[in-house]
Amino acid sequence: MPDLTHKPQPRTLGLTDITVGIPSSLRNPKTVKEPRPTALWNTLEFKLYYVACVVVIPLMVWIPVSLSNPSHPNFQMFKSKLSEGWLFGRQIDNSDGQYRHFRNNLPILTYAMIAYTVIKFLRVHAFKVDPYSNIYLIPINLAFSIIMVLALHGTSILKILAILTINYLIARTCKGSKVGPVLTWIFNGGILFLNSTYQGYQFNTINPALAFLDKYQGIDPRWDIRFNITMLKLVSFNMDYYWSFQHVDNPEVDINKLSDKQRTTISHPQDLYSYMNYISYVLYVPLFIAGPIMTFNDFIWQHRRPKDITQVTVIRYIIRFLISWFTMELVLHFMYVVAIKDRKAWMGDSPAQISMIGFWNLIIVWLKLLLPWRFFRLWALLDSIDPPENMVRCMVNNYSPLGFWRSWHRSYNLWITRYIYIPLGGAKHVFLNTLLVFSFVALWHDLTFRLLAWGWLVSLFVIPELAVRYLLPASQYGKKAWYRHACAVGAVLNILLMMIANLVGFVIGTDGIKFFVARLFGTVEGLQFLVFACCCIFVAVQLMFEYREEEMRRGIYHRC
Incomplete structure (x- = not known):
């Protein structure tokens, strides 16, 4: 008798694979009525x-x-903005400050990612405590986070920890009171305003005796610029903690098979909203610099019940990142539209040419944001964390x-x-x-x-x-x-x-x-x-x- 058991066919790549897959967007076509x-x-x-x-x-x-051709009449207007390139003997338009900072530091970030991943791998496989949970990794995450913030921002870690601690005290003091969300938003909104006004503050303005601390500001002294991402995590922790007092357990929910949405909305036991878990979440190394943004609930759930992130998934993601990176390199080597835009070197250009300057500037904005987000998400995936x-x-x-x-x-x-x-x-x-x-x-x-x-x-x-x-x-x-x-x-x-x-x-x-x-x-x-x-x-x-x-x-x- 032939085997009539249905065997799933291997999935083949198709046109729709150009778009990044999101598990929460998948449905069985047979269940769709229309x-x-x-x-x-x-x-x-x-x-x-x-x-x-x-x-x-x-x-x-x-x-x-x-x-962007040297023979173009406007080339001399933006020539000084170009740098030496590495593709086909062409110069590169590396004049966008935001992307230049990421591009120039990409080798260092890659070494840091590899070192971090190897150390965590050795730690996990040498001292595996619970085969079903990674909560025991929270302390080592915290240690890595402190080292990273010290290297990045030096003594400004004291300012960061002071802000984080005040925010934590607001949550723990107000508990389930409606005052908590109000104070949380007022405090974090005020911090954003003060950071922008005082550009990260100086210790000598707080007390002249502390002026010596201003000498050790780390690799990136402007910690206040990156704090906007951190502020979102502060609000997330406080609000998730506030909602945990209204949470009612649903016995029908299997915590071993939570969806993306459930990991965000289902609260944890009160003791897991601890100071250590909070600091480890806010300063989590792979996502500290630029995100992507995770909620506190999701972060802890992915430690309590880790997602199954396969090697194939990671390898495909690495390939996707490398293709995106090389695409950006090609664009910057052949289209100097950022330099043209900065120097307003569009005199005499036709409407079609002007529109393409604007269009390709938008493409570069897209790529310069996509690449850091892809890189840091890849780092998190290597650490068995799957952020949005x-x-x-x-x-x-x-x-x-x-x-x-x-x-x-x-x-x-x-x-x-x-x-x-x-x-x-x-x-x-x-x-x-x-x-x-x-x-x-x-x-x-x-x-x-x-x-x-x-x-x-x-x-x-x-x-x-x-x-x-x-x-x-x-x-x-x-x-x-x-x-x-x-x-x-x-x-x-x-x-x-x-x-x-x-x-x-x-x-x-x-x-x-x-x-x-x-x-x-x-x-x-x-x-x-x-x-x-x-x-x-x-x-x-x-x-x-x-x-x-x-x-x-x-x-x-x-x-x-």
């Missing part, structure tokens, strides 16, 4: 879209490369402001949702809460008008999407032939607005955007290019729509 529409990849419509891509995408690459993934999708695979925000800084979005959006009422007051959330996000990044303007612009640009979703719900019109194309037109507007908002917030500011807008809308050539660009974006959006449909056919349901 069948997905037939794939459009082989239709005449999409074959025309492929032709457009073959023509337009090379142009989008060639334009910034040509602007940031930047689930490529920057150019977004058409919705809400979806873009969910996929961009995903771990921060999860933090915002748990600690701000839901406590404020969530979707009951969606616009007001969105305005408050993005105002907080902007001020959290930096207390500047430019980022506050970005927050307000994003909040404003969300309104059209919310209005259209209300007036033309997919549940009612989704099967109409015209609906997909109408959504694509709206998505074109969304993308243009998102590009404007992010150029203002992270690239050229409010003054720079005026020049870009004037060139696009104030000239006939600019308007002609704008129409052409909108047609190209329309094609791209149709491909994005079908890509998401392909994901859902495979049981992948991202909310972005």
Whole structure:
């Protein structure tokens, strides 16, 4: 008799593997009631879209490369911003300070990651205490954390520990009282403001007798800049501890098989909200510098019941990181758009050229944030900790402001949702809460008008999407032939607005955007290019729509 037992087929790589996988987004396609529409990849419509891509995408690459050519009239304006490169004898545009700091220190960080991982590996396999729990590793995590913060920030560790201790005392003193969350937010908001105002403080301003401590400020004296990430962890601990007093055990929940969401929302016994666990969480080495952001509950659950992180998962992640890193190197060696933007070396350029300067600057912003987040998450994975993934999708695979925000800084979005959006009422007051959330996000990044303007612009640009979703719900019109194309037109507007908002917030500011807008809308050539660009974006959006449909056919349901 033949074996009729179902054997799962080995999983093969497909188109949807371009997007980072998130376990919480996976569903069994057989359990989904609504069948997905037939794939459009082989239709005449999409074959025309492929032709457009073959023509337009090379142009989008060639334009910034040509602007970076030494023979270009504006080259001398930004030449001094370039450095010696290592690819094909070309110079490199390493002028972005934020990425330069990471890129130049990547070898040291890699050595530190390897040393940390090897030491932890030897510790685990030499003195394994509990085969089902890693709680016993908390003290060694703490020791590593203290050493790292001392090396990074020197004597400023005293300031950091003082702030952490005060925050801890607020939580432990207030316990389940509603005063706790209020004091937590006031204290942490005040610390962010004071850090920005006094730039980390000096010991001699506290007491002249302590001036000698200012001589030992570590590798990175500006501890206050990195404290914004730390502040999120302080709020997380206090709020998780506060909610633990309202927690009721559910006997139906198997703590050995918790989902990502359950590890965040299910509280621990009171004794696990200890000072040692708190400091170990806040200063956890792999995630201290740049995140991704984990909640306290999740961090402790991953020690109590470690996730099964396979070698294959880690190896694939290393390969993904290396591909992303090399992509960034290619861009910086062939497209000097950051230097062009900084020196405003765009005089005489056409609207198409100016738009590509802005577009590729946004790509570089995406990559310069993606790489540190991928690196430090890789470090955590090697340590058997699985923090939330940031930047689930490529920057150019977004058409919705809400979806873009969910996929961009995903771990921060999860933090915002748990600690701000839901406590404020969530979707009951969606616009007001969105305005408050993005105002907080902007001020959290930096207390500047430019980022506050970005927050307000994003909040404003969300309104059209919310209005259209209300007036033309997919549940009612989704099967109409015209609906997909109408959504694509709206998505074109969304993308243009998102590009404007992010150029203002992270690239050229409010003054720079005026020049870009004037060139696009104030000239006939600019308007002609704008129409052409909108047609190209329309094609791209149709491909994005079908890509998401392909994901859902495979049981992948991202909310972005």
